[in-house]
Amino acid sequence: MFSADKFQEALEIVVSQFPLALWETVYVTLIATLFATVIGLPLGVLLVTGKKDGIRPLPNWFNRFIDLFINVLRSIPFLIVMILVFPLTRVIVGTTVGTVASIVPLVIASFPFIARLVESSLKEVDPNIIEMAQSIGATPFQIVAKVMLPEAFPSLLQNLTIATTTILGYSAMSGIIGGGGLGKIAINYGYYRYKYLIMLLAVIVLVLLVQIFQSIGSFIATKSDKRLK
Amino acid sequence: MIQINNLSKIYNNEVEAIKDISLTIAEGDIYGIIGLSGAGKSTLVRCINLLEKPTGGTIEIDGVDLTGLSEKQLREKRKEISMIFQNFNLLNQKNCLNNVCLPLLIAGMNKKKAEKRALELLEIVGIKDKATAYPSQLSGGQKQRVAIARALATSPRVLLCDEATSALDPTTTAAILQLLKDINQKFNITIIIITHQMSVVESICRRVAILDDGMVAEKGEVSSVFSNPQSAAARRLVFPEGYDDKLITADEDVRFIRVVFDGDIATSKPLVASMAVEVNVVASIVYASTKSIGGKTYGSLLLSVKNDEKTVKKALDYFTRNEVSAKEVFLNV
Numbered sequence: 001m002f003s004a005d006k007f008q009e010a011l012e013i014v015v016s017q018f019p020l021a022l023w024e025t026v027y028v029t030l031i032a033t034l035f036a037t038v039i040g041l042p043l044g045v046l047l048v049t050g051k052k053d054g055i056r057p058l059p060n061w062f063n064r065f066i067d068l069f070i071n072v073l074r075s076i077p078f079l080i081v082m083i084l085v086f087p088l089t090r091v092i093v094g095t096t097v098g099t100v101a102s103i104v105p106l107v108i109a110s111f112p113f114i115a116r117l118v119e120s121s122l123k124e125v126d127p128n129i130i131e132m133a134q135s136i137g138a139t140p141f142q143i144v145a146k147v148m149l150p151e152a153f154p155s156l157l158q159n160l161t162i163a164t165t166t167i168l169g170y171s172a173m174s175g176i177i178g179g180g181g182l183g184k185i186a187i188n189y190g191y192y193r194y195k196y197l198i199m200l201l202a203v204i205v206l207v208l209l210v211q212i213f214q215s216i217g218s219f220i221a222t223k224s225d226k227r228l229k
Numbered sequence: 230m231i232q233i234n235n236l237s238k239i240y241n242n243e244v245e246a247i248k249d250i251s252l253t254i255a256e257g258d259i260y261g262i263i264g265l266s267g268a269g270k271s272t273l274v275r276c277i278n279l280l281e282k283p284t285g286g287t288i289e290i291d292g293v294d295l296t297g298l299s300e301k302q303l304r305e306k307r308k309e310i311s312m313i314f315q316n317f318n319l320l321n322q323k324n325c326l327n328n329v330c331l332p333l334l335i336a337g338m339n340k341k342k343a344e345k346r347a348l349e350l351l352e353i354v355g356i357k358d359k360a361t362a363y364p365s366q367l368s369g370g371q372k373q374r375v376a377i378a379r380a381l382a383t384s385p386r387v388l389l390c391d392e393a394t395s396a397l398d399p400t401t402t403a404a405i406l407q408l409l410k411d412i413n414q415k416f417n418i419t420i421i422i423i424t425h426q427m428s429v430v431e432s433i434c435r436r437v438a439i440l441d442d443g444m445v446a447e448k449g450e451v452s453s454v455f456s457n458p459q460s461a462a463a464r465r466l467v468f469p470e471g472y473d474d475k476l477i478t479a480d481e482d483v484r485f486i487r488v489v490f491d492g493d494i495a496t497s498k499p500l501v502a503s504m505a506v507e508v509n510v511v512a513s514i515v516y517a518s519t520k521s522i523g524g525k526t527y528g529s530l531l532l533s534v535k536n537d538e539k540t541v542k543k544a545l546d547y548f549t550r551n552e553v554s555a556k557e558v559f560l561n562v
Contacts, residue, residue: 132318135278136332136383137307146331150322226363227321 002197010197017185022205024099025181029168029213032106036167037160040111043070044118045144055130056140070112078170081109082177102171102179110167117159121152154225161217165210172206182206230256230419231277231387236286238272246272247443250286254436256386259413259420261430261451263466264440270423273440274391277421278310279303290387308336311380315392317372319364325351325375326360332382350378354408370401377408381416388412390422394429402426406433427466431455431520439463455520456489456527457554467520467529483533484541485515490528490553500551501532510534510544531558 002010047066050058076084082105086096089104125148133147149156172183182202190199222228231254238246247269254260264270275281277288279295288295290310298306311332319328329347334340351357354374364372373393380388390409394402410433413420422434430437430451437455438448441462447454458464490500505511516531534540541557548555 126318128314128316128318129320131280132312132314133331133335134280135307135310135312136335136379137304138335139304142335146335147320151320153322225322226324227365 006195006197010195010201013185013189013198014201018182018202018205021180021182021185021202022209025168025171025183025206025209028099028103028106028171028174028179028181029164032103032110032167032171033160033164035103035107036111036114036163039107040114040163041118043111043115044122045148047115047119048122048148049140049144055134055143070115073108073112074116076109078105078109078173079176081105082174097178099180102174102177105177106167106170106174109170110163113166114160114163117163118156121155121159122148124155125151154221154227157217157221157224161214161221164213164217168206168210168213182209230254230258230291231421232287232289233277234287234289236273236276236283236288238269238276238281239284245443247276247440250440250443250445252438252445252448254419254421256419257413257417258436259410259422259434261422261424261434261437262440263424263427263430263437264462265425265466268440269443270425270440271391272443274312274389274421274423277387277389278307278312308332308383309385310387310389311383311385312389312391313373313376313380313393315395317364317369317376317396319372319375319379321364324361324363325356325367325378328364328375329378329382332379336383346382347378350381351375353381353412354378368401369397370405373397373401373405374408377405377412381412381418384416386418388418388420390420390424392423392425395424395426399428402429403432409433427455439466452527456529457487457556482536484536485558486512486532486534486541486544486548486555487558488530488532488548488553488555490530491526498551500548500553501530504544504547508543508547510540510547512544 043066046058047063047070048054049056050063050066052060073081082102085105085108088108089096089101092104093101095101129147129151130143133143138146171179171181172186175181175184175187178184182205186199186202186206189195190202231252233250233252233254236250237248240246250273252260262270262273272281276283279288283296286296290306293306295303295306319325320331323331326344326347329350330340330343333343333346338346348357348360351360354377356371356374356378359367359371359375364375367375388409393409394405397405406429409420409422412418422429424430434451436449437451439446439454439458439460439462441460446460446462447458454463455467458467488500501512501514512532512534514530515533517529519526519528532544534544545555545557
């Protein structure tokens with residue numbers, strides 16, 4: 001299927017371009033996950049604590065608004081998000097193309113997802129334990145910081161790992177708008193120039209990367225869970 | 230010290246969990262609140278520290294009405310009213326030491342001081358050696374000890390126990406109750422015990438309130454309530470083996486007398502037999518049981534005698550002469 005000179009060519013590209021692309025993919029993914037978590041975590045907390053029977057109920061219209069806002073953002077396909085946030089990207093980064101610019105749509109597309117994951121993690125915390133915290137006179141903020149987040153930590157970590165691998169997948173797509181990384185190599189060589197072997201290799205590296213992220217995340221999450229010992 | 234006035238709680242404008250409850254609990258007392266499932270015990274205890282907002286009535290602790298406090302004042306007050314639970318409610322991701330530290334850190338104490346105090350508390354409850362263990366590594370009794378240590382951390386004046394021994398085996402229950410008793414004596418903490426177990430109330434409570442269908446059916450000294458229950462709800466609890474009024478036929482021909490005596494009299498004289506000989510009243514035993522309350526054994530008999538004013542009076546006089554409490558009871562009325 002692939003001739004020897006195709007292998008030779010692929011090998012050269014792997015050696016010359018893969019290290020940088022790998023690095024770009026990793027740092028775009030991690031930075032996007034970080035920012036998305038910074039926005040998504042508090043939002044997820046609000047989703048739980050702001051409920052009518054939560055520890056700090058918020059006005060009903062406000063809850064509905066966040067809920068709708070998150071659902072709307074989550075239903076837009078990532079490809080469209082990338083184009084829709086161009087104005088925002090230009091304001092923040094100064095340009096709409098390039099590796100750094102691809103972080104903005106990644107954050108916008110993934111923070112609502114993270115908010116939902118955080119919501120589901122926090123919902124798992126035993127309501128009796130929250131009641132206990134109220135009985136010792138904890139403020140809503142203390143309940144979140146000292147009880148809910150620590151109790152949900154392994155589950156949060158597990159969910160954030162899922163988020164990271166999803167963002168990794170999105171970041172590969174951002175090759176279309178000029179974002180760097182393995183995705184760009186796969187699209188440029190595979191789609192535009194019919195060099196399937198290089199695309200295949202890029203995909204294999206992406207798969208390995210997801211495997212590594214997932215394994216590390218699951219390992220730490222399991223290791224940190226004190227319920228299992 | 231704790232004064233509950235006309236407390237009521239209605240959920241969603243329809244379900245009346247507790248109705249018009251008034252109780253007075255003295256400082257340093259161990260007060261039992263007993264009732265069957267659904268009697269409103271848990272709602273009542275949660276109303277005492279306002280985890281549930283009562284829909285009517287007041288709760289005064291040392292003259293301060295909790296229902297009139299702001300959220301902030303209430304949080305401060307809650308540090309004086311600790312609570313332990315059936316399922317212990319320990320943080321699963323924190324070790325015992327940090328679990329005990331929690332209320333101290335929440336009260337603003339620095340980490341180092343909190344850890345020192347937490348260690349002292351773990352020593353008081355007898356599991357200092359488990360300081361670095363996680364809850365999943367402990368037995369039920371040990372978990373409850375950690376919970377008690379945590380409850381004592383803020384030096385509370387009141388300890389609410391919500392079915393605190395219901396998930397424990399009898400031996401562990403006895404040990405935890407002993408610990409509560411020690412704490413009550415050592416720190417003069419008023420303890421309120423919510424339970425459905427008679428044995429718990431019998432072994433450590435001084436006073437008891439019996440809750441039935443959201444209302445106080447009966448209250449008073451444990452020995453008097455349990456040896457001579459007046460209400461149907463109390464009788465159901467005291468004689469769970471089937472002292473069911475409905476099973477006893479309301480016969481026109483008989484009247485009932487309840488006799489309550491302590492163990493000494495019961496064994497020294499054949500009371501019922503002697504009654505037949507001495508005053509010529511024959512009685513049949515409808516129900517009999519013995520109970521151990523606060524280390525003393527009490528016997529309880531339900532006798533039926535002929536429906537005749539003179540007979541009943543003779544029988545009652547006979548028991549009074551023998552220093553045994555007897556009372557005519559009217560069943561199915």
